[in-house]
Amino acid sequence: MAQTDVLLTKEPAPQTVPACELPRKEHDVARNTGAHTSAGLATAGFRTARYLADEWFQNCYARYHQAFADRDRSERQRHESRQLAAETEALARRAQEASTRQVGARLQDTHGWMSELQREIEALLAETDLLLAQKLRLERALDATAVPFSIASDNLQCRERRQHPDLVRDLVEVELLKEAELIRNIQGLLRRTILQAVNQIRLNREHKETCELDWSDKVQAYNLDEACARFRSQSSDVRFHPHSTKLEESASTPETWAKFSRDNVYRAERERLASANLRLLVDSVLRDTAEDLRLQCDAVNVAFERRCEELEDARHKLEHHLLKTLREIADQEQNAAALRQAIRDKEAPLRVAQERLYQRAHRPNVELCRDAAQFRLVSEVEELNMSLTALKEKLLEAEQSLRNLEDTRMSLEKDIAVKTNSLFIDRQKCMAQRAHYPSVLQLAGYQ
Template sequence: MAEPEQPRPPVVPSSPPPAGVCDVIRSERPRSCCGAAAAGLRTAKYQLPEWRRRNAGVYYEASAAGEAAERGRAEAKRLVERAAASAQRAQRCPTNTLGQRLQDLQLWRTELQKHIAELEAETKLLAAQKLRLERALDATEVPLAVSADNVQRRGRRQPPDLPVHPGQRRLLPEAELIRDIRDVLKRTIIQATTQIRSNRIQKENCELDWSDKVETFHIDDKCISYGPHSTDVQSHPSSVTFQETASTPKSWAQFSRDNVSRAKQEKLASVQLRTLVDSVVHDASEELRLRRAAVLAALEGHLRELAGAKLRLEQRLRQILKGIGEEEANMGNLRKAIRDKEAYLKVAQTRLYDRSFRPNVELCRDEPQFRLVSEVEELTVFLEALKRKLLESEQNLKNLEETRMKLEKEIAVKADSIFIDGEKCLRYRLRCPVDLEVASYKQ
């Protein structure tokens, strides 16, 4: 790079010397070196005309130098005045722009400070909502434990009462519903945690921008107070060059505008998430309440059905027990009748046997003989009928005994099922009512 050309001093135009004045012209005549007598005549350096011309030249040069100096002083004075006016004008413009810059900095600083406060308040509200979700999630452990315990206990019922009924069909979906609600609450907690982190990150970005603007405000406010007579100003020639990392006014404003825009977006997302949390907790609590009421209604209905079935079985058992007693009495009567008929049969047979020993012609088929034979035959028919009836009664008694045992077993099963549904399920549920929406606000 070529060095700048140094300013040259103004050239004072020379005017021709006045008439009769000229430079000293040495004589061109050959000097005589052989006349000793002429040496005293050339002791003076200049002739009189030469001396006069020389004096005139010196005066002219002095006059020209004085005029040039006077012109230089006048130009220097004008230059000083112009430089002073230009410096004042040049410094007045940056001072005004610095003032405008201070206003812009103050506006952005106020805007950033407002959004920082809003983000901080919104983060606190969202953190409270996140705490509600965590409490609601903790509150679901009791219904899930109750539901799982009910399913487990009802699975221990005896086989006759194991068929799936409305209560059982509602218990299994209840556990699935609670697990789904827990999954939704966990996902919402993760969303809230992520949003809180985003809010804090954006708040830190805005705080950094705000702190930079506060520092810049102090620097520019200090710069605007500088003046020509300030005692703390110094020469910094290298500060004139622009730094490579310096931003432009457009990028400077866009940076803060982006921070404010992102702060607004994070705040809006946080507000929407808080609304979602309210909806999630309310809907989960309502669904759980409805499902719990349906399960309670189904279990109570089944419990009433079990109690009715047990009552009917007990009534039937009493009838069976009465029938067993009557059947046993009937069997006693039949045995007594058989014994009586056997006694009559023995009498008739003994008569026939004894009459078979009548001698000779006395062994006659007389009327008594026919009557005795007829009696034996009649008694034999009755005995066979009584014995068959006794066998039927014995079978009936056996059937009644088996029915009694079955009824007693069924009654015991029903009693066990009533104990499980009534004492282990319903009472456990009634002791542990849970409202997620209320539980989410408990301390």
């Protein structure tokens, strides 16, 4: 909004009309130099007390002519003075009106830029408040990620206390490691986003301060111009300032003045747009991170449930096998006892057969005959020995089987204890901790 300079065109000053010169007198009354003198050579250079009649008339005519010329000159001068005063009065009035209009136009331009700057300041202030709210959400979301990370870390540490053979890298551990890595990445992303928000808030405040300084200068200039617009020739508070027409070397032009405010508004709008885009980015980051964390949390919970089901099923099966093993141990103990009794039962017939053979070996002379009875007794002893050998072998097998069953029982009991411990860790420790996992709203920074 350029200021239009009013050029006051000065009319050429009227030339002063020279005073009318008196006509040269035909007779010099001061000295006796004329051709008609009343004195002779003896009175040369001296004036007598009397004038000639012609001299008197000449003197009167000269006085008349001088008075007429002076009056005429004075009248012309008065007329020219009134005309000049009227012209200068009209010129001064037009110049003052033109200056007043230009000051008014300048006031409108300044007021327009003041309104534009004020709107931008208010918009930047509102945008900064919104971005501060988003920054607070980011900080809350970052604080909320501490709980999931602690839960994931505690779950991993708790599962390290599992016993062999359950100390395996199962799906739960894989999902927990993924969850811990995801939380670390999200925490890094949130910290970087908070840093961007802090930088953007600083830029918003800097440009708001720049616009406020510009607005403050314009308010001061507006008040000065408004005061100047009220000045009139009749104002009593105006004074002479002879050197006020000198322009300052640092003074701006209307173009640079408008460009300065336009650039300030443009930069403020650019930062405000960047701030709005950053707020949208923050919304997207918080929404995506909260959803990712909850999805991973659900994946870990599903893995825990499946693992607990597998452990529960394995424990039930082990308990079933343990019950059967205990029954088999009892049966095998009865079998071993029966075999021992069978062995003991064979000792008496063997003693009888051997006693018979021993007694018959004392038969005299020809009576020591290998008769059928002898062969049958020998056969009986052999059969009894074979039976005892078979029973002893079977007893050994039964005892070995019993020892194997006892080892199996101990192994099953130990495995059941391991499964019970694993179930306790996964279900009572880990799953109970995961019940305190933050909600989506907390992870999004709303609470």
